Amino acid sequence: MTEHNFAVYNAFSSSPFGGCAAGIVDQAADLKDSEMLKIAREVGAPATCFITANSGKIIRTRFFSPLTEYPMCGHAAIALGAWLRDNQFVAFDESRIASIRLKTPHAFADIKVQQSSDEDLEVFLTLPPAEFTPASVSDDEIASVLDIDPRKLDSDLERALTVTDFRTLLVPMKHLLDLKSIVPDANKIRAFCSQTKLDTIFVFAPGQGDWSNVIRCREFCPAIGSLESAASGTTNRSVSCFLYQSGRLASTNEGSLTFSISQGVEIARPSHITSVVSISAGNVSGVDVGGRVTQVVNGSFLSPF
Numbered sequence: 001m002t003e004h005n006f007a008v009y010n011a012f013s014s015s016p017f018g019g020c021a022a023g024i025v026d027q028a029a030d031l032k033d034s035e036m037l038k039i040a041r042e043v044g045a046p047a048t049c050f051i052t053a054n055s056g057k058i059i060r061t062r063f064f065s066p067l068t069e070y071p072m073c074g075h076a077a078i079a080l081g082a083w084l085r086d087n088q089f090v091a092f093d094e095s096r097i098a099s100i101r102l103k104t105p106h107a108f109a110d111i112k113v114q115q116s117s118d119e120d121l122e123v124f125l126t127l128p129p130a131e132f133t134p135a136s137v138s139d140d141e142i143a144s145v146l147d148i149d150p151r152k153l154d155s156d157l158e159r160a161l162t163v164t165d166f167r168t169l170l171v172p173m174k175h176l177l178d179l180k181s182i183v184p185d186a187n188k189i190r191a192f193c194s195q196t197k198l199d200t201i202f203v204f205a206p207g208q209g210d211w212s213n214v215i216r217c218r219e220f221c222p223a224i225g226s227l228e229s230a231a232s233g234t235t236n237r238s239v240s241c242f243l244y245q246s247g248r249l250a251s252t253n254e255g256s257l258t259f260s261i262s263q264g265v266e267i268a269r270p271s272h273i274t275s276v277v278s279i280s281a282g283n284v285s286g287v288d289v290g291g292r293v294t295q296v297v298n299g300s301f302l303s304p305f
Helices: 035-045 075-085 141-145 176-180 186-196 232-244
Strands: 002-011 022-027 047-054 059-063 097-103 107-117 121-127 133-134 158-165 167-172 200-206 214-221 226-229 255-263 271-280 283-303
Touching: 002 075, 002 121, 022 075, 035 047, 035 059, 047 075, 047 214, 059 075, 059 133, 075 097, 075 107, 075 121, 075 232, 075 283, 121 271, 133 214, 133 232, 141 167, 141 186, 141 200, 141 226, 158 232, 176 200, 176 214, 200 232, 214 232, 214 283, 232 271, 232 283
Parallel strands: 022 047, 059 097, 167 200, 214 255
Antiparallel strands: 002 022, 002 283, 047 059, 097 107, 107 121, 121 283, 133 158, 158 167, 200 214, 214 226, 255 271, 271 283
């Protein structure tokens, strides 16, 4: 049996039983794809990060759900930042910020670990602006899949497709209560995603009557292994860009906008996500998505591989 350092962290939560869980498996360089998938299924978290190399400057990683490999996973990358801090693989500057670069088989990603005290830790994933294409689905189709009245959708905002780690349909709703009332049907959503070549449906609404600083969201993703995600890192980046480009956030041509996103409440995994949108010459130049992280399991994983 081979022993791997192993931990589980809840990203976007300051306490256990909240946020989105991610497994971290160290010393995974010799594991085959099929073996990583088996371990991810055994771990059972929405995503598990496998560390295949750690040079101190670049961390090589792979991400697996219990169903498939992900090209990247925002919440698991956030969890990895906390694991690297806890295992003393990061060096903080005078501002108590440590920068980390991840390398997946498909791309690079940058993480910032911010520690204001021994207990107060936040991790942010730095991402480029999201891109969008108009969605070729009607409100009636969306409403049928979600089993809601189409008049509950926000007709003033377009339906858009975005590609983050996955192909996602963005669905803005008018009111928070309508978003909370959705009871997702896994079979309906899975069939719709298969027909439209989507991976997830991301539904969001203003948290306090307008879009200015608080957003509530839900992401339905049975097509990739989970009925509903407790927290979405890279997709929340897309929503941040979408709302700014649609003129629903504060108007600014330079600087940054910071607002809060709440997710996972309906599945009893409350998550609190902070999005910092950087603006240059009236355009989004980048987005930092992050929040608190809590360790819930620490030990070793024994495998026959």
